[in-house]
Amino acid sequence: MAGLTVAQKILSAHGLEDLTPGSFGLARVDLVMMNEVSGAPAIRAFERMGADRVFDPERVALVADHFVPAKDARSAELVAGLRAFARRYGISKYWEVGTTPDAGIEHTLLPEQGLIRPGDLIPGGDSHTCTYGAFGAFGAGMGSTDIASALALGEVWIKVPESVRVEFKGDAGPYVTGKDLILAYIRAAGVAGATYAALEFTGPAVRALDIDGRMALCNMAVEAGAKTGIVAADEVTLDWLRGKVPADRLEPVTADPDARYDREVVVDVDGMTAQVAQPPSPDNVVDVTEIEPGVRVDQVYVGNCANGTISDLRQLAAMLKGRRVASHTRLIVVPATQAVYRQALKEGIVETVLEAGGMMSPPTCGACFGGHMGILGPGETAVATTNRNFRGRMGHRDSRVFLANAYVAGAAAVAGEIVDPATVAEPVGAQS
């Protein structure tokens, strides 16, 4: 028998018998996550299923993060519904910014809380659940009815994905982050290049990434259509998880040396500079140096589940320090969690943002999905560290979003247009 990939091993450990891509089966889950937006239809479906309890209240995480603080009365009802569900079914893992300490955006929050372990299988009511791949876990986004079923049964139906090995090779340039690696992959693969596949990211450029960089990388696997994107756990992962997760639960899952991948892709990042996804698609990617000069930027948005970590805020601050946000540009900074926010306060990053003329937002999915807290008007252009730039994604149908890392975002805030961050300031670590 051929060796197994990381995805196959995780599925096998959760009850899947036939690991042939395309076959179907039921898998036990370690954790089920939903937010107030996926939660509302899920709660209705849960009731219609005749369920009278969740499979295990300790293995359910509920995070109100999309429309918080409540944008309007309807949003407040969604949040109230999620809170009531938590109370009714004895679920203690409930977070809502402003109420529960250390709350924030689900995909940054759950790892911080020690809820994600290598080898876990986690269905989440949000497409960016694939972020948990940064910890060697199998996170898969699903719709509300799937989540309701998982809450009731503790299992989900699974179609075994093809496994695709994505190797990043070469030494990338100084402003290149996890965000740029995934944009480079999507540039090559296209938005449907990995449909239904499990991506396994590897290579020296991936191993060199810290956890924040790996979360940015795995977060956008879904933007190529993937079911999940995984970085097999290594010492970087274990170091980060120690103290958060009990030591006996830290068992990396690695691919067998003779694992059979359905495809193997090599992305050469040697000498690569920062990548930018132009509207209206995450695969419309160019080097930042290829962007025509003079793209007027009305808004810069640093945050969301892909890039709202302390690493991102440090990159932003490196660009802002001692400079001012351009007079025609507004800067909105959204730490992904309150813990990130506190760390940014400690490091003086919040002061740097405010001094430059930018604003701080509480942790929220906010404007990333066009919800609230920074919606674009007609004809407006944003540079965002988020993960989607579809038409109208952050506001008006005739607004535009360029996706980039926090260096490029910070440089755009200062310059008022999209520029190579190398023309603005040195990267993190180079300043001394």
Place this chain on the structure above:
Amino acid sequence: MTTEAATVIEGRIVRLGDNVNTDVILPGPYLNLTDPEELGKHLLETYDPEIAASVAPGDVLVAGTNFGSGSSREQAVLAIKARGVQAVVAAGFARIFLRNAINLGLPVYECPPAAAAARPGERIAIDPKAGVIRVAGQEFTIPAQPRFLADLMAAGGLVEWTRHRLEERRGEEVQDRR
């Protein structure tokens, strides 16, 4: 992959392009709505306001590759169903949308040649039993669906399927106690 409905589905074609993502099917600002009828009013609003306004009960959406990509929002499927759309035919579906459609009983058919032949405003007929789609005077074969999904659809979607499974478990628990 294909889901099964009992009878022939026949309707007018609403033709959409490639990579129609869930943000343009049902824009984010409306995710605070819970009433399917309300959601339906905003179907395809950012995709194309004219096409959005033209969708009528009984229509069949026909799209290119990667239909339903992006967000996992099940509200996209709810909006499609609320407008009375009978089925979606596409050259390809994004993973989460496909799951949502199957789970909620929206008939979806992956058939690249049928999608390519479909012209806006013309008629399309889907015969799930015979496994064919008739459009533009041609007949295209729909690939047979996997057994697991056939059972899921036969149960009436994931809500009913889960209800049965819960009842089975309760039965087993009662047996165990005896």
